[in-house]
Amino acid sequence: MTIGLVLGRVVIINITKLLVANVNRSTLSHDLLHELPLERDVDLLVITEPNRYESAKSAWIADTVGDVVIRNVSNRMALSFKERAEGVIATELDSMIIVAAYVSPNISIIDYERFLDSIYRILSRQNKKFVLLGDFKCKTLYAGSSHSNRRGELMEEFMDSIDGHCINDGTPTYEARGHYSILDLVIIDNIWLRDQCELKVLGNDIASDHFSLQLVIRDGTYTAVERPIVIRPTARQVDKIVDKVSQRLSTIIELTPDTLTSIIQQEMDREIRATRSRRQVYWWSNEIACFRNTLQQARRKKQRLRIRGGSEYDTAVKWYIEARRQLNRYQESLKGSLGQTLRGVGQ
Structure with a gap:
């Protein structure tokens, strides 16, 4: 739940933040990842290829083989376990199903189809909006890759069968020796509106060849209540917002409540919205x-x-x-x- 500023009142918006990362079984990457949820105010943390020793220390929910783990780090919402399979874990968070998945790059096409079938069976047994995310080791046009390989074609057929939509926008999620790929995908239920889900590819700040992903889901209705004004940004951000608003107000002769509301909201959005740490591929349009x-x-x-x-x-x-x-x-x-x-x- 996030609180935004609107002149004279508070608007309470239900927002869920998820952080997805592949740490390649590294103890160092696993340790570095523990700082990100606090910095980015994350509700749910999903790790593919976790360090099994580190994940065993805390209350992680894992799949049957330990290839993917998930944990509620904010305790603002109730996270409950639903189902698990090899490389797949399904949980329920508030009013939605969160499915995290990981597949090895070394399995055959037949095994890859079985992996997708296991996800399909799990989703078919749930009657709620879903978010499917993880490392799927495929290249697909749906995610913005330049072509679809055989795994990507299977993934495209799978997305159509579950009525899902891939919200990756062509920004690379993997880098190895100067080669960039889009291997980590986020697929949402088509029931979601496009502007309800925002995906951001973060920088390589956990010493892994995969970039971390941050998913923000805005769900529910906006509820306005009469309360004292509460500002969500940090103290430094508040100072910047006040300075910028003051500069803009000095140039306005006639100030109306609507104008003031608009100026404050614009400056808050500019300051809070983080810029992409990685740009889209140069040919995206x-x-x-x-x-x-x-x-x-x-x-x-x-x-x-x-x-x-x-x-x-x-x-x-x-x-x-x-x-x-x-x-x-x-x-x-x-x-x-x-x-x-x-x-x-x-x-």
């Missing part, structure tokens, strides 16, 4: 996002008409193939033109 959404719609329609068959299914298949071709063609052309521009600037 709004046009690619539109092409990707079209491809997702085409794939969903193809999956839903697959059993029925007939002319409608054939039309859906053609639409899907054309949507994928258009997305690939546009990405390649955009990367090529931007690459030439960058080389020209370098010369």
Whole structure:
């Protein structure tokens, strides 16, 4: 629950913050990760490939083999265990299902399908909004990768089957020897509104080759109550906000309550909203996002008409193939033109 400032009253907004990280079994990374929840006011901490010795010391909820653990670090909401499988743990937090997952990069395609099937069975038994996150070791166009490998195609079919939406925006989540990939995914129930979930890729501050992810979920209705004004930012942020508001007020001749409210809210949003520590890949654009959404719609329609068959299914298949071709063609052309521009600037 987060408190925001609105002139003369307090607006209480139900906000859940999750932090996801892969520590590669490292004791050092596991120890460094313990500081982040306090710094970022996180409610839930999810670790893939945890250090088994360190995770055994605290009250972690783990899967059957210890590949993923989850813990309530704020105690502001009740976290309860639901189900577990190999590499999968399902918990209930407030009014939603949080499913964390990890899969090894060394398993076969058949085993990868079984892994996705185990998640599907868990979600099918829950009748609540869900958030699925973790390290899925796949490359998919849905997450902003330049192409989909075989695992990525299976993941795309899986997302369509659960009616889920991947909210990764093309920002890399993994780096090794200068090579960047998007392996850590966050998939939300399509019931969620797009502006209710905000995903941010943090910097490499835990000495791991995976970047930490912060997911903010704004759920429920905004409830206004008459109380003294409470400010959420830190003392340093409050000083900055006051200075900036004072500077802007000095330039305004006629001040109305609406103007004052707007100025305060704008400065608070600017100060509190953290900037991305890593930028999107250089070739990402709004046009690619539109092409990707079209491809997702085409794939969903193809999956839903697959059993029925007939002319409608054939039309859906053609639409899907054309949507994928258009997305690939546009990405390649955009990367090529931007690459030439960058080389020209370098010369």
